[in-house]
Amino acid sequence: MNIVSSTFSNSLKKIGLKYWINNPIFGIVSAISACATVLFIDEIINPTGHSLIYFQTTFWLWMTVLFSTFADSYAESKIEHPKNSKGYYEASVLIKKLTNDHDISNFSFVSKEKIKSGNFILLAKGDMVPFDGIIVKGACYVNESDLTGILGFNLKNSDKNNVLAAGSIIESTDQIIMKVSFSKQHSFYARATQLIKDINRQSLPSELALQRIIFGFSVLFLSVIFTVWVIAKYSGFNIPLIYMLDLIVLLLPTTISGLQHAIITFGTSKLQTKGIFIRDNVALDTVVDVNIVLFDKTGTITVGKREMTDFINISEIDNTNFIEFLYLSSFSDITHEGDSIRRFAENDDNYKEIIIDETQYKDLPFSSSEPISGCNYNGIEVRKGSVRSIAHYLNKSIADLPENILLLTKQIATTHGTPLLLTVDKRIIGIIHLRDRFRKGIMKQIEKFHANNIRTILITGDNSITAKYVAQKVGIEELYSEATPEKKLELVRTLQQQGYVVAMCGDGLNDALALAQADIGFTFEEEMYENTMITGNVISKKHDLSNLLELKNICKKMTVKRGLLTVFSLTSDIVKYFVIVPALFTTAFPPLNILNFMKFQSLDSVILASVMFNALIIPALMPFIFRDFHKQKSRYSLWKGIFLYGVGGIISPFIFIKLIEILIYNLGLV
Structure with missing residues (x-):
């Protein structure tokens, strides 16, 4: 009962200027209803004996508006509004602003808005870089995967490679001083936001066609009304x-206008039960025609976090002792990779519970000055790190490392893996295999796109070797590697110019421009970090690419229902024309009574019956419009539906207007 009352209350609130703007036809109907109200009041003040008919027609005109808003409100009652309605997330954090570039202890916490170009700020491990800038003191490893799509850390210092981009993450333990070298207007966020503002998604062909049909019939019927008025005046x-x-x-397409938006809204609520949220209704029509999909790699095809999957023991140490050294190397490593190495060791069959004497344990965390990690324990040095960093630790060049180690690390790198070397007392004992694992079920999800004859392309900021391996693994034949955000945007535009309807699946800042330009920008809520721009027009609550196909399927059914409603409305409007116009002419010219084949009693009765039918048909159609939304359609269902709704649109006005006319005439309402 509360749902009904709240829906009814909301429908009353919709009878206003904002609803008129979104639905021009009902803006006209509301304005006409207001004019009829004025005429009714005038009839009360200056009675001519027609107050009853004036009241009834005015009442049913307003009911036409109310039923339309009620259908809309009912559909909206099924909708959940997703979080994060802003165009992008903006971290509400305070920044350490330094007084000068040499005293790191002299800082104050300020908001982002108070930082200007030329200011010095202090950054430490885990901090997100808030603005573009340059390192003026210190060195650090930076995670730029959310900007470039490439996993791994880049070493940056004040001497070379000193540019930091907004959105990257400081990963080492060292503190650095950064100079904000660009104004807010020229930061990555500002530049990306400006590019996004300049992007316009393609217009909706079916929506444009429907608007033209509605406009055309509206002009036609209004011309008929004007002609009838001129002839009657002349006579x-x-x-x-x-x-x-x-x-x-009566002759405006009120049924289409009253229920079209309700169908869209109701369809949106059904999508939400699948965990799909729509930020732009244009996507509901456009997705039906999608014929090419672009997939980002990091975070979309893969999880975006490297985990240990295997190890290669190249020493004489047995696996039990190897696993112990592996565990010790990551005992205090709080990074995601360190945690995965520790868990791998604990889950290995050779693992035996290790009780560590923490008084003998000295942790050596990853840092820019010491780009390896590990520990010193009971006089033993355990280290792990990249091939380059371990070679440097051993005072060797990479070429000086044993040939079998170089061969094994190369094999891992060419199969989408990351090799780390494990050493004990400066002797390499094995190779740790890290891998950014594929999303669960990703191969089957990609297969579904191919089964639906949708062309797929992998586009990633990663190198060509990694991109090729990933594409082959998931079954994607076309790929673009080392793609910057601008290159992704350019590819989307090129495909659109070639006539494709493009969907882009991705997340993160490096996909923001392509998501904004694509006809369908498909992103995922679970991957939205604070620095992620929300530029897609479709958000999936769970990371399942099949949801894009589910969206396409449901929207296709929505399009069919809207088409059937259009057929019914237009045929019904044409029939109302043949019902009402003869009644008008026979009233003006009694000899033409032969045209009154429906045998209407009077002009008052036919007008009132028609107005009542025009209002009541909207709630009468709601069960047919909203039911069986997920029912599978046969290949003939569209033409069958067009036939049934077309016939229904022809027959129903004749039958129900006559029945209503008989009822109101016998009740003495006219």
């Missing part, structure tokens, strides 16, 4: 003004 027959207003409402 000396005065049609009351309130009847002319009724005729305008």
Whole structure:
């Protein structure tokens, strides 16, 4: 009961200017209803004996508006509004602003808005870089995967490679001093936001076609009304003004206008039960015609976090002792990779519970000055790190490392893996295999796109070797590697110019521009970090690419229902024309009574019955419009539906207007 009352209350609130703007036809109907109300009040003040008919027609005109808003409100009651309605997330953090570039202890916490170009700020491990800038003191490893799509850390210092981009993450333990070298207007966020503002998604062909149909029929029927009024005036027959207003409402496509938006809204609620949220209704039509999909790699095809999957023991140490050294190397490593190495060791069959004497354990965390990690324990040095960093630790060049180690690390790198070397007392004992694992079920999800004859392309900021391996693994034949955000945007535009309807699946800042330009920008809520721009028009609550196909399927059914409603509405409007116009002419010219084949009792009765039918047909169609939304359609269902709704649109006005007319005439309402 609460749902009904809240829906009814919301429908009353919708009878206003904002609803008129979104639905111009009902803006006209509301304005006409207001005019009819004025005429009714005038009839009360200056009675002519027609107050009853004036009241009834005015009442049913307003009910036409109310039923339309009620359908809309009912559909909206099924909708959940997703979080994060802003165009992008903006971290509400305070920044350490330094007084100068040499005293790191002299800082104050300030908001982002108070930072200007030329200011010095202090950054430490885990901090997100808030603005573009340059390192003026110190060195650090930076995670730029959310900007470039490439996993791994880049070493940056004040001497070379000193540029930091907004959105990257400081990964080492060292503190650095950064100079904000660009104004806010020229930061990555500002530049990306400006590019996004300049992007316009393609217009919706079916929506444009429907608008033209509605406009065309509206002009046609209004021309008919004007012609009837001129003929009646010329013949000396005065049609009351309130009847002319009724005729305008009756011959406008009110049924389409009253229920089209409700279908869209109801379909949106059904999508939400699948965990799919729509930020732009244009996507509901556009997705039906999607014929090419671009997939980002990091975070979309893969999880975006490297985990240990295997190890290669190249020493004489047995696996039990090897696993112990592996565990010790990551005992205090709080990074995601360190945690995965520790868990791998604990889950290995050779693992035996290790009780560590923490008084003998000295942790050596990863840092820019010491780009390896590990520990000193009971006089033993355990280290792990990249091939380059371990070679440097051993005072060797990479070429000086044993050939079998170089061969094994190369094999890992060419199969989408990352090799780390494990050493004990400066002797390499094995190779740790890290891998950014594929999303669960990703191969089957990609297969579904191919089964639906949708062309797929992998586009990533990663190198060509990694991109090729990933593409082959998931079954994607086309790929673009080392793609910057601008290159991704350019590819989307090129495909659109070639006539494709493009969907882009991705997350993170490096995909923001492509997501904004694509006809369908498909992103994922679970991957939205604080620095992620939300530029897609479709958000999936769970990371399942099949949801894009589910969206396409449901939207196709929505399009069918809207098409059937259009057929019904237009045929019904044409029939109402043949019902009402003969009644008008026979009233003006009694000899033409032969045209009154429906045998209407009077002009008052046919006008009132038609207005009532025009209002009541909207709630009458709601069960047919909203039911069986997930029912599978046969290949003939569209033409069958067009036939049934077309016939229904032809027959129903004749039958129900006559029945209503008989009822109101016998009740003495006219």
